[in-house]
Amino acid sequence: MRLDPIDKILIIPVTKFISNSTTSGILLFASAVIALILANSPIQEEYHHFWEQTFTIGFDQFIVSKSLHHWINDGLMSIFFFVVGLELKREIMGGELSRPKDAILPVFAGLGGMLVPAAIYLMFNSSGNTADGWGIPMATDIAFALGILYLLGDKVPVSLKVFLTALAIADDLGAVLVIAFFYTSDISTMSLLAGGIFLLILFIANLMGVRNTVFYGIVGIGGLWLAFLMSGIHATIAGVLAAITIPAKVKIQDKKYVQKMNALTNEFENSTPNNVSLITSDQLHILEKIRFYSKAAMTPLQRLEHAMHPLVAFVIMPVFALANAGITFSDNFLSDLTSTVSLGVIFGLVFGKFLGIVVISKILVKLGIAALPKGVSWRHLYGAATLAGVGFTMSLFISDLAFTNKEYILQAKIGVFLASLICGIIGYFILIKTKKT
Numbered sequence: 001m002r003l004d005p006i007d008k009i010l011i012i013p014v015t016k017f018i019s020n021s022t023t024s025g026i027l028l029f030a031s032a033v034i035a036l037i038l039a040n041s042p043i044q045e046e047y048h049h050f051w052e053q054t055f056t057i058g059f060d061q062f063i064v065s066k067s068l069h070h071w072i073n074d075g076l077m078s079i080f081f082f083v084v085g086l087e088l089k090r091e092i093m094g095g096e097l098s099r100p101k102d103a104i105l106p107v108f109a110g111l112g113g114m115l116v117p118a119a120i121y122l123m124f125n126s127s128g129n130t131a132d133g134w135g136i137p138m139a140t141d142i143a144f145a146l147g148i149l150y151l152l153g154d155k156v157p158v159s160l161k162v163f164l165t166a167l168a169i170a171d172d173l174g175a176v177l178v179i180a181f182f183y184t185s186d187i188s189t190m191s192l193l194a195g196g197i198f199l200l201i202l203f204i205a206n207l208m209g210v211r212n213t214v215f216y217g218i219v220g221i222g223g224l225w226l227a228f229l230m231s232g233i234h235a236t237i238a239g240v241l242a243a244i245t246i247p248a249k250v251k252i253q254d255k256k257y258v259q260k261m262n263a264l265t266n267e268f269e270n271s272t273p274n275n276v277s278l279i280t281s282d283q284l285h286i287l288e289k290i291r292f293y294s295k296a297a298m299t300p301l302q303r304l305e306h307a308m309h310p311l312v313a314f315v316i317m318p319v320f321a322l323a324n325a326g327i328t329f330s331d332n333f334l335s336d337l338t339s340t341v342s343l344g345v346i347f348g349l350v351f352g353k354f355l356g357i358v359v360i361s362k363i364l365v366k367l368g369i370a371a372l373p374k375g376v377s378w379r380h381l382y383g384a385a386t387l388a389g390v391g392f393t394m395s396l397f398i399s400d401l402a403f404t405n406k407e408y409i410l411q412a413k414i415g416v417f418l419a420s421l422i423c424g425i426i427g428y429f430i431l432i433k434t435k436k437t
Contacts, residue, residue: 024313025147028393031321032417039326051323064229072323073400076316078225078239083312084172085243086305091169093248103170105361105370106163110170112360113388114138114178117352124344133341133402135178136412137348137419139394142168143317144420145387148428156383156431157375164384167357175394180237183401187232195227195238202245211247211300220245234401246304251296260293317393324396327413336411337418345415349389350422357385383431389423391416 038047051072056065066074092098117137125131145168149161202219210216220242228238252260268286273279279287295303336342361381364370372381399412 025143027314028143028317028321031318032325035322035326039328044328047326069323072320074229074235076319077397078236080312080316081236082239082243083305083308085240086246086301088169088173089244089248090301090305103166105364106166107170108364109357109361110167110174112356113353114171114174116356117348120352121344121348124340129405130341130408133344133412135182135398136395136402137345137352137391138178139175139391139398140168140171140388141390141392141394144390144392144424148387148424152431156380159373160376160380160384163373163376164387167388176237176240179234179401183234188230191227191231192233195224195231198223198227199241202242206245206247211251213300213304216246246301248299248301250299252293257293257297264290320393327410336414339411341408341411342415345412346419349391349419353389354385357388358382379434383427383434386423386427386430390420392420
């Protein structure tokens with residue numbers, strides 16, 4: 001089959017670019033750098049003012065009015081958490097977290113990589129408003145950490161990539177629970193009750209076999225997300241809950257699907273062509289059947305995850321970085337860097353993540369409860385544990401939830417940037433100098 005020029009020049013290169021595992025991490029990093037440049041340029045005031053513009057939706061008495069920055073953090077990030085929820089459900093049902101024996105090491109290592117950083121942060125900030133930031137160093141940025149790991153290509157074993165992926169997913173689940181239980185404002189019982197009703201509707205629809213993703217989108221966004229937005233519980237939690245309700249069963253089994261495809265392709269092959277560029281009505285009917293059965297052979301969960309990944313990786317995350325990574329450095333930079341908030345975040349991410357993951361892993365392996373993945377040495381695990389200290393996206397997100405004081409937010413973000421940079425560089429060099437076993 002001869003390719004069209006547009007396929008050669010645009011479609012295929014763009015598809016390869018999007019499917020490349022390192023691309024999203026590189027784009028995220030570039031967005032953060034651009035935000036930093038703009039925030040410290042002559043147009044820094046315009047940059048900050050842009051994100052504070054107010055947007056209002058609704059009608060009559062039912063309106064929601066928030067700044068662009070809030071719409072990004074409460075709205076776009078809900079889509080990010082929705083995809084995280086889809087990924088969590090898939091991994092628990094049939095992925096790396098589905099087999100208890102294989103899941104023990106990354107799950108408990110991830111737990112250690114959350115608790116130890118929080119404890120270290122609280123050593124620097126044991127009381128007062130700054131203590132609220134204990135959740136900031138608990139998070140791992142999947143896009144950055146895995147992006148760095150995939151840059152190493154075949155220099156690291158595939159099983160290490162699987163381990164870090166499972167650990168990051170467990171870490172994400174922990175971050176979701178932390179946000180849900182500890183970083184919420186005053187709760188509106190009526191709004192929360194409304195959200196519960198919409199969630200129940202989604203679960204019932206799943207049990208009844210409803211597979212239309214548009215239905216889940218309308219009820220999930222127009223009902224569940226909006227109710228959570230008004231309830232005081234962070235709206236991103238609605239994204240995870242909505243993802244759990246998405247059906248994860250196929251409508252037609254693989255063997256039956258193969259039989260249908262064989263019959264339909266034979267029917268298409270034996271159909272009479274019309275000798276013009278258009279296909280016949282019979283051929284069109286056959287192709288419609290092929291599309292129907294192909295859709296029925298996929299789960300709505302996997303279909304949505306696959307379709308939404310590019311949106312999250314190449315639109316939502318870069319926009320989030322542009323809106324949240326723009327730190328304007330002042331003359332007090334050194335004092336901000338050495339503040340208890342910044343030091344708590346830095347030591348938590350750089351040392352806490354490493355110690356939590358490695359110590360728990362050592363204990364589990366020593367006791368025979370778990371084993372290192374095939375082909376993974378302890379030095380490999382040290383490198384992966386260091387990369388887990390790249391907190392960036394999630395840590396920046398929790399920084400805005402933890403504090404209302406802009407000075408504390410600035411100090412936390414400075415700590416996140418420096419710690420993520422240190423962990424990314426050290427982790428990369430540990431792994432590049434480690435031989436495969």
